[in-house]
Amino acid sequence: MAPILKVEGLKKFYGRLEALKGVDFQVEEGEIFALIGPNGAGKTTTLRIVATLLTPSEGKVELRGFDVKKQPEKIRENISYLPEEAGAYRNLRGKDYLKFMANFYARTDDEASQFIKRAEGVADLGNRLAEKVGTYSKGMVRKLLLGRALMTRPALAILDEPTSGLDVINSLEVREIIKRYAREGISVLLSSHNMLEIEFLSDRVALVDKGRILDAGTPRGLKEKYQAENLETVFRSAVQ
Amino acid sequence: MKNFRNLLIKEIKDMLTPQLIISLLFMMALFYFIGGVTKKEAEKAAGKQKISILDQDGSEFSRQLLAGLQTMNFEVEKIKAADPAAAVDAARAGDTNLLVIIPPGFGESVAKFETKEIQTYTYMRNFSIMGTRSSGILRGVISAINTYLSDDFLKKKIPEFNPQNVKNPIKSKDFIIIKSRMAEGSAAMIAGFVASQSIIIPVILMMILIYSSQMVISAIAMEKQNKTLETLLTVPISRATIVSAKMLAAGLAGLLSAAIYMVGFRSYMGGVMGGIANAPGVSQVVQKLGLAFDAKALVILGISLFFAILCALALATILGVLAEDFRSAQSLIMPMIFLVMIPYFISMFADIKTLSLPIKLLLLAIPFSHPFLATQNIFLENYRAVLFGILYMAVFFAVMVVIAARIFSTDRVLTMKLRWRKKKVVL
Numbered sequence A: 001m002a003p004i005l006k007v008e009g010l011k012k013f014y015g016r017l018e019a020l021k022g023v024d025f026q027v028e029e030g031e032i033f034a035l036i037g038p039n040g041a042g043k044t045t046t047l048r049i050v051a052t053l054l055t056p057s058e059g060k061v062e063l064r065g066f067d068v069k070k071q072p073e074k075i076r077e078n079i080s081y082l083p084e085e086a087g088a089y090r091n092l093r094g095k096d097y098l099k100f101m102a103n104f105y106a107r108t109d110d111e112a113s114q115f116i117k118r119a120e121g122v123a124d125l126g127n128r129l130a131e132k133v134g135t136y137s138k139g140m141v142r143k144l145l146l147g148r149a150l151m152t153r154p155a156l157a158i159l160d161e162p163t164s165g166l167d168v169i170n171s172l173e174v175r176e177i178i179k180r181y182a183r184e185g186i187s188v189l190l191s192s193h194n195m196l197e198i199e200f201l202s203d204r205v206a207l208v209d210k211g212r213i214l215d216a217g218t219p220r221g222l223k224e225k226y227q228a229e230n231l232e233t234v235f236r237s238a239v240q
Numbered sequence B: 001m002k003n004f005r006n007l008l009i010k011e012i013k014d015m016l017t018p019q020l021i022i023s024l025l026f027m028m029a030l031f032y033f034i035g036g037v038t039k040k041e042a043e044k045a046a047g048k049q050k051i052s053i054l055d056q057d058g059s060e061f062s063r064q065l066l067a068g069l070q071t072m073n074f075e076v077e078k079i080k081a082a083d084p085a086a087a088v089d090a091a092r093a094g095d096t097n098l099l100v101i102i103p104p105g106f107g108e109s110v111a112k113f114e115t116k117e118i119q120t121y122t123y124m125r126n127f128s129i130m131g132t133r134s135s136g137i138l139r140g141v142i143s144a145i146n147t148y149l150s151d152d153f154l155k156k157k158i159p160e161f162n163p164q165n166v167k168n169p170i171k172s173k174d175f176i177i178i179k180s181r182m183a184e185g186s187a188a189m190i191a192g193f194v195a196s197q198s199i200i201i202p203v204i205l206m207m208i209l210i211y212s213s214q215m216v217i218s219a220i221a222m223e224k225q226n227k228t229l230e231t232l233l234t235v236p237i238s239r240a241t242i243v244s245a246k247m248l249a250a251g252l253a254g255l256l257s258a259a260i261y262m263v264g265f266r267s268y269m270g271g272v273m274g275g276i277a278n279a280p281g282v283s284q285v286v287q288k289l290g291l292a293f294d295a296k297a298l299v300i301l302g303i304s305l306f307f308a309i310l311c312a313l314a315l316a317t318i319l320g321v322l323a324e325d326f327r328s329a330q331s332l333i334m335p336m337i338f339l340v341m342i343p344y345f346i347s348m349f350a351d352i353k354t355l356s357l358p359i360k361l362l363l364l365a366i367p368f369s370h371p372f373l374a375t376q377n378i379f380l381e382n383y384r385a386v387l388f389g390i391l392y393m394a395v396f397f398a399v400m401v402v403i404a405a406r407i408f409s410t411d412r413v414l415t416m417k418l419r420w421r422k423k424k425v426v427l
Helices: A043-050 A072-078 A094-105 A109-123 A126-130 A138-150 A168-183 A195-201 A219-225 A231-239 B002-015 B018-046 B060-071 B084-093 B106-111 B131-157 B163-167 B187-198 B200-225 B229-233 B239-277 B282-289 B295-322 B326-349 B357-365 B369-379 B383-408
Strands: A003-014 A017-028 A032-036 A058-063 A079-082 A156-160 A187-192 A204-209 A212-217 B049-055 B074-078 B098-102 B119-122 B175-178 B181-184
Touching: A003 A043, A003 A187, A017 A032, A017 A043, A017 A058, A017 A187, A017 A212, A032 A043, A032 A168, A032 A195, A043 A058, A043 A156, A043 A187, A072 A079, A079 A138, A079 B229, A094 A109, A094 A126, A094 A138, A094 B002, A109 A138, A138 A156, A138 A168, A156 A168, A168 A187, A168 A195, A187 A195, A195 A231, A204 A219, A204 A231, A212 A219, A212 A231, A219 A231, B002 B200, B002 B239, B018 B239, B049 B060, B049 B084, B049 B131, B060 B074, B060 B106, B060 B131, B074 B131, B084 B098, B084 B119, B098 B131, B119 B131, B131 B163, B175 B282, B181 B282, B187 B282, B200 B229, B200 B239, B200 B295, B200 B326, B200 B369, B229 B239, B239 B295, B239 B383, B295 B326, B295 B369, B295 B383, B326 B357, B326 B369, B357 B369, B369 B383
Parallel strands: A032 A187, A032 A204, A079 A156, A156 A187, B049 B074, B049 B098
Antiparallel strands: A003 A017, A003 A058, A204 A212, B098 B119, B175 B181
């Protein structure tokens, strides 16, 4: 399969702090690729660069051949980003929020309606979509946002801690939705602290620590390589 | 254009919350109510003034004097009391604010052309502007009595002359000149009119600038606080569209807020200053002197106001990026308020021509000074200064927009924060 996303020698400086020290990875079409690592490892910075929110200090990021520095608008047409602590406009009703977001991507009203319908299916909030977002629980907002992120069937969905703040049942539902959409051809780049989640979801995993990728591979391949029972032990062995 | 409209509608919905509309309507109703009360009080004050009189003299002359006062817009209430102390008590129990005591022998002294003392007692029943007008009434009464007495003296001594001609042998015919225009009228009257009219424009301007700035700073801060900015920045729309939609929505909301506010404020000011503007003869003089805004002046003033609003919105956009949340946005509005208040007060109390050079330069460097100064400059036909102001604001706006767009198209929109604690970066 052809890589949809290519990241090469990616570096990012915040003043004198070097947050990324040369990150390389690729995401194939229809693949779920996960970045795992502790807080401050550089996962969110990597996702934000791919999402065109931050500009790379050095290195190359290409999505479908579009360069993140030179053609950020083209990249935005092909991605959707779900930040870890994202919110939705509290004064809008759930349905209006989805309509507002769908209008940026849809070329026709029919297409917008399709997007909204798809998002409603993912969010699964029923009649609550007619109420203002300000009245939603954290889990409901997260599902609404996931619906928004997947409704356009982007080439690459960038999901930062997709199940952050969700209870067990909601987390399970969200993981199943992500997996289903990936099977339908959407590529996913995600980050998570939850190793169990990563193991369940990801086709390939990159272990990130102190701004570098220590190793990458399938969860099974990594476990065999490090002779570990789970990804947590894999990570510990890779760091050591 | 579709994306811009989509974003603009969302921004307007976000800004014009029911809470904001209710509070604005409440303010308008409050101003309207206060204006109505003030207008009634002002009408009362301009009407017949009631005064209490204790006439201890009882002479033919004192009776004529009281009749004279009644013809001079005073309503005379005679008090029946044995002595001044009892009269003071009786008047205190009533509702008049002024008691005049004509002493015994007053008529006799007047007949001999001797100066005689009369006593006046002013009751200060409250300290509102209308309530403290008693001193003005007192001056009016004394002046009326003196006019009556002096006219009477003169009529008796030199009956062949008109007392007015004897007292005022010279009469002045007053003219006012503004640049090339001239009209007959009193300078005090015109100054009063200009003050009453020009107070409205700076207040409208100040409110529009502050409201619009607050809207745009809050809009950006709320995006940050509700964690919606990151998502918005990754949708396929240009950053310039995001910035301009926010600025336009804030401008419209600011204009609407200011308009609602001003309807109420105008009603309030109409109550306080309506008398001056409606004084007879003023409007003709004002027209002749070009002090009423014609279409050309209104267009120029409108352009000046428009550019000031644009400058405020662009500056507020940059300040909004510095805000972390809604609370910090509230403190970031302070620099804007200062920048608007400085020219507001200076233009109200000082003449820019007489200011020292550094203060003058500082004032002219603040873009919001120019529309404040534009009103007077248009009255004085100083169009060059008005056009310079518009040009300066256009340049200032362009520079601010470039800075704002640059901030929004770089990492700074997410990483730039005004905080006193150590900078924290999410990796």
